[in-house]
Each structure stands twice: as structure tokens, then as C-alpha cells.
Amino acid sequence: MADSGSTARLARIPASAKRVHLIGVGGTAMAALAGMLVERGLSVTGSDNQLYEPTASLLRNSRVGLTTGFSPANLLPAPDLVVVGNAIVASNPEAVAILASAIPYLSMPEALWHFFLKGRRVLMVAGTHGKTTSTAMMAHVLDAAGRDPSMLVGGVASDFGSNYRLGRGADFVIEGDEYDTAFFDKGPKFLHYRASGAIITAVEFDHADIYRDLEHVKSSFRALVEQMDSSRVLAVCADFPHALEVSAAARSRRLTYGLRGGEYRATEITVAADGARFSVMRDGDRIQDSIHLPIGGRMNVANALGVYVLLSAFGVSGDEIAGGLHTFKGVVRRQQVIGEAAGVSVVDDFAHHPTAIGVTLEAIAERFPGRRILAAFEPRSNTARRNVFQNAFAAAFDRASRVYLGPVYFKENDPIAPGERLETGALASAISARGARAIACASNDEILERMLADARAGDVALFMSNGPFDGLKERFLAALKARGSGTT
Template structure:
């Protein structure tokens, strides 16, 4: 790594962001690194990268304010030494490199100490590039929705075809038994997030991933804590488009106008795809069964093949189309693609059947945006057309608990028969004028004829469901967090009730 002179701090108590940005190293030279320390190791992406580097042979340590399952279990399995809290002593003796998570602030004592001591620091996405992407063809899967599933499926299609790709996923892949696969071949499939990289690296993470190929699943407003409007979100994706060259390729979903606008700016060849309409790569003749979704794929007027996928919902057909498009471009045959689809086991917390209580089914899903809620519940309705479906949602993300989607959120539960809402996460820490009006959401749902209730406590939701559930119901729980352990609590309470009968 090129030596970087640390800023002169003088008597200041805190390091400001401008100084930290100036301190960020230009590039990591992996051959010079032995010991890497993570500040904020328990985040999904940070923990995954820690596991990759440990598995690659580096000494890895990490600290975080709280380290909980499932990441704590993963870090333990990788034999990564972790420390609770942030303390300069965690960096003594000094590591060769510090990777700073994007949740860390300038006041973090480990960040301050690293800068004061001249210990090289970098961001998570920059480290991913420098350690794993520099000499490979990067396939970046980006977009507001569907990128985790599309990344996992694309990676698995390449793996199933024998290409031995690197894979980095923002979720837990059942096929890879985790969130990553170390690369052996020339391709690396990576989930590209538009969130910022670090306090000294204020660019979207995907900017660092140097895409050869890219998929743009969707562009909608999200991440209200760092973006003020859709134009700012589009500006982030426009930067990704600049990184594609005429020798690369982009696949963009035809269902999202903002995505199509962004795609017009790239120099790379562009292929539109969707499960409806007339894009260049499209699915037609979609057929449902209890086990899979079957469809025919056409590229322009030429039929490519018939495929079947284990993932339900029209949006998942679109996700499959994106992965199929990438695989075809890499000369993977339709027969090999179907083998990958047949053996794809999915992602944890994506339409995942959490438990069965007799005939009753509890499903866990990560949906936290109105569009994701709408398409996920519609997919569950497709899969279970003759059952009563409960939609239980926790407004937890920085966008969902704000009033930006005040009017749109009540329209997202069309496929649900009953709707229960939890209280928005950390509501008391938000400015009142920004808060989602949960009572108005419930009233709007009732005006649509929905049976809808909101509860401030998880245990109240559990009691309500337990009292009113029927043996054939489907309980769809949607949150991007733990939702107070509601999945286990509901399952145990329903098991007790129906066993007593």
C-alpha cells in the first residue's frame, strides 16, 4: 500500500470527515497484508468479507458494539477473534489494515486511534475490489429490489456450469451455505448496493466493483437516510453506468421507468428483460404448479428454451430471466442453466418457509419497501391461492418508518386477507414531522375493506394471531430485522394452541 501521511490532529477531540477522506488509501496491495482488523464486523457485508479474508489465509480480527446471531455464529465458525465494543486497545499490536464499516462515525475511538497512529484504513467495498476483483470479470447485480436473489441465482448458475465463480451475496445462500464463495475462475458475481461505503468514502458501494457486466433489477426511491429524492438515487446508479464499457453488457428490467432512464446513459450494449410486455429478453406462457413456475424464454423473436424455476411470483420470473441472460452471454447452454435452476435452493429470509404447524404455514421474508411487500404477498397468493393470508409487517428500515411512502404503503397489501402492523422501529428517535402515521395507514387499509390492526408490542401481535388463526392459514412475516423474535414466538404459540385441540 502506498504510504499515506495521517492528518495532524493537534488538540482536537474528534477527527472530522474531511480529514478521514484525505486519509483513505488509494489501493491495498494484498501481498503486503497479514493482519486485518474490522471496525463494525457484525454487519452482513462486513462479516461476509471477514469470512472471505479469513478463509483466504489472512489473520482477521473484528469489533462491534453488539455481535449477535446469526453473524456471531458465522464469525465463530470462521474462527475470527471478535471483541465487543470499540477500544483503541483492540488495535494493539497494530494490524496491517483496518476496514471501517459504513455505520462508523468519526467519533469512533478505534477509527480515531487508527488515524492517529497512521494505520492504513479502507472501506469494505474498496477492500473487496483490491483483494478479489482486480484481476477478474466482475458481474454486478444492482437495483432497489431483487438483487440478493438474482446474485445468488446467477452465482449458482455459473457454479453449476463449472465456472467456479467468486460470489458475494447480501444474504445467506442455501446452495453456498453462507454469503460467499471464494473465486477460482475468472468471474465474480457480486451484489451491488447503492448505500455509501464509509465515512471517508462517500460513494455507493457498487462504484468500487469495476463491472464488466451488470444487471439493473429496478430503480425506486429508498435509503431515505442518505438520499432526499429519486433524482439523487438515480444519480448514484448513473455513476455505475459510467463504469461499464462498450466491451461489457447491461441487463435492465423493463418494468421500472427510472431504471430504463439510467440505462440509456451507458456505453455498454443493453438488453431489456421482463416477465411481461415485449422486452428483448422475455418470459411468456407462464405456468404455475405447487412445486415450480414454468415459462418460455424468447430473445427478440427467437425462442431460447423452456425453463422451470423453484421461485414463485412474477418478479422472481424476472429475476430468473436476468440470471439466465447473464448465463447465456457466458455461453452456458440452456440445458446447463436448467440444471442450475433445478438445484437452486434459494435464500434465507426470501419467501422462506420458517415453520409448519399442522397445515398452517409461517413464512419469513425480508420485504421492507412497498414494492417488495406488494410483489412478495402477490407471489404467496399465487402459491397458495385457496388459503387465507396474513400480512404482518414491521416498518423498520430508514425509509419504511418515514412518511415518504404514507400513501403507497396501504396499497401494498392487496394480496393479503388480514394485515397486522408492528410499531415503526426506534420511532422515538425520529423527528415527528418525518414519522410514518401508522394510524392513518391502518385507516386507509380499512377503507379498502381490509381487516387491519396495528400493535405497539410484538407480544400483542402474537396473542392476536394465536387467537384468530385457522389451521389452514398462511402467516407471512415481513421485516428487514429480527422483529422482536416474532417468528419463533408465533410458531410456538400456534403449536401450543393447535396441539391443545
């Protein structure tokens, strides 16, 4: 329930707005919101310190007026409404300016509800892992079935070439994040979307910069479950015990699924170079035969099963779902092969949590059987930079042959005390003790130098980071191509 301050703030929001400014427009969801507002015919401006791919290209290709850097001057002339991204702190110059003015402002989730979600059937994917892929997958399946959905996802969906789409259908498919909403609203973003149907893919500890521990994380998911009444549908992955725990008291219709447990089970799973195949059982009865998922990986099979379960509950037929899954192209930066040179395949992935790293390496090993995996990892996320996963990270790299650890990424707005920081030297030793050869590199340039020296024909080079990783994957591929052509 909104407090009195929020109620007064929301009461100032104009019934219609022509000019909207976004503070922190470079965030994935903020960039999508900016593009959606432009498509609605609004005049949109945005500011941020720096833009990273792929959102940088998405914004440049839109009609958003972009400004580098934050300044009160960016609010002149005064817009009708300001949207504040969750990366923006209260001391940001533009945040200070709006708080001192009469300009109405919303958080990104509030703006999504205000402009796009009201009156739509919201289908949401939440959970520690697989949100982006599952959201893009569900939107594609609905589109292939002729439902023409809208979508907002935390990555570029390859089927749409964008991280958002505005359709004419009844459904809005959205990625629901448990991260906090804004400096003036520290609750999780996904509570603002009021989903009619939701998937909880997993519940594990993450976001160590805002969550104290696993129990704190679970409290946010419990709030989501409590929000969903008996008219709503919740699909929960039974492979993650904490997901079952937080949803145990659900008032909504709760459906469980998984590879190892649940009412719905994926069975007869095979994974090869052309993707994964599986069948679906419900309470021991086969209900769908031999679904083909081109992107492969067992975690993606679980993601696809969650989509199958939720969409089935909303009347999409099993054959329609299977047909959509068969043509799903995936998401940029999720096990994405960006090229091959000198006999080495180069793969880009967003993995930054021990579980995600482990399943990514497993999927790559199944996709490229018998080939060495050279895995480079940048501890960049707010959790990966801390030592909360110091031990868990060691086992995550078991499927790699060689591991190259980058230095812990430094963030001015989130400095970490040395005693709380991930120790990459100790991690390299722990990984090596388990069988892979691991090196803690002093710089990203050292990673590049060592990987190029080690790489040989038949290898797979996997780059894992939730950021641009200093362009290493592109630089590595370019150097391999130059090696193959005999140039330097």
C-alpha cells in the same frame, strides 16, 4: 476519480497484510469479507455492538476474533490494516483512533477489490429489488455449470449455506449496493466493483436516510452506467421505467428484459406450489422452453430472466442456465417457509419496500392459493420508518387478509422527527379501507397475541422485516406447536 485525500490514504495500504481488523463486522457484507480473509490465511478480528442472525452464526462458525462493543483497545496491538463498515460513523471510538494513528484503513468495497476482485471477471447485480436473490441465483447457475465462481451476497444462499464462497473460477458474482460506502466515502458501494457485466433489476426511491429523492437515487445508477465502457455488458429490467431511463445513454452493450417489455421476455408464466415455469423469447422468437424455477413468484421469474440474459452474453448456454435454475434453492429469509404447525404455514421474508411487499404477498398468494394470509410488518428500514411511503404502503397489502403493523423501530443513530415518521395508525386505516383488516399494534408482543388469536388451520402467517423482528416468527411457530400438543 479518487480525490487527493483518498489517493494519499490508499497509498498507505500495505502490499501484504497478515492481521486485519473489521469495524462493524456484524454487517452482512462485512461478515462475509471477514470469512473470506480468514480463508485466505489472514488473522482477522472484528468488533460490533450486536450481532443478528444469520450473520451471527456465520461469524461464530468462522475463525474471526469477535469483540462486543467499540473501543480503541480493540486496535491493540495495531493491525496491519483496518476495514471500516458503512454503518460506522466518524465519531465511533475506533474510527477516531484510526484517524489519529498511522494505521492504514479501507472501506469494505475497497477491501473487496484489493483482496479479491482484481484480476477476476466481476458479474454484479444492482437495483432496488431482487439483488440478493439474483446474485445467489447467478452464482448457483455458474456453479452448476462447472464454472466454480466466487460469490458475495447480502443473505445466506441456501445452495451454499453461506453468504460468500471463494471458487477457483474466473468469475466473482457480487451484490452491488447503491448505499454509501463509508463515513469517508459517501459514494455508492457498487462503483468500487468495476463490473464486467451487471444487472439493473429496478430503480425506485429507497434509502431515504442518504438519498434526498428519486432523482438523487437515479444519479447513482447513472454513475454506474457511465462507468461501464463498450467492453462491458449491462442487462436492464424494462419493467421499471427509471431503470431504462438511467441506462439510456449506456456505452456498454445494453440488453433489456422483462415480463412486460424488453428484447428478452419471459412468457407462458405459470406459478404453483412447486414453483414457477416460463419460456424465454428474444425479439419475438422463442429461444428457451419451459424453465422451472422452484422458488416461484413472478418477481423471481424476472430475476431469473435477468440472470439468463447476462450469463448468455458471457457464453453460458441456455440449457446450462435452465439446468441451474431448476435446482436453485433460494435465499434464507426470502419467502422462506420456516415451519408449519396447527395447519398454519409460517413464512419469513425480508420485504420492507412497498413494491417488495406487494410482490411478496402476490407470490405467497400464488404459492398457497385459497388460503388466508396473515401479514405482520415491522417498519424497520431507514426508509420504511419514514412517511415517504405512507400512501404507497396501503396498496402493498392488498393480497393479505389481515395485517399487523408493528411500531416504528427506533434507532438512536437515526432519530426521526414525529412529522417525518410513518404513522402506523393512519396506515392501518388506509389498508382497512382497501379491504384487509389491519391493526396498528403498540408492541411486537401485541402482534404475537393478536396473530395467535386469529390464526386457524389453513392460514399462512407471513412475517416481513429487514431485521430479526424480535424473534416473532420463531415465537409464533413455537406457540402453535404448543397449541397442537396441548401444552402451554
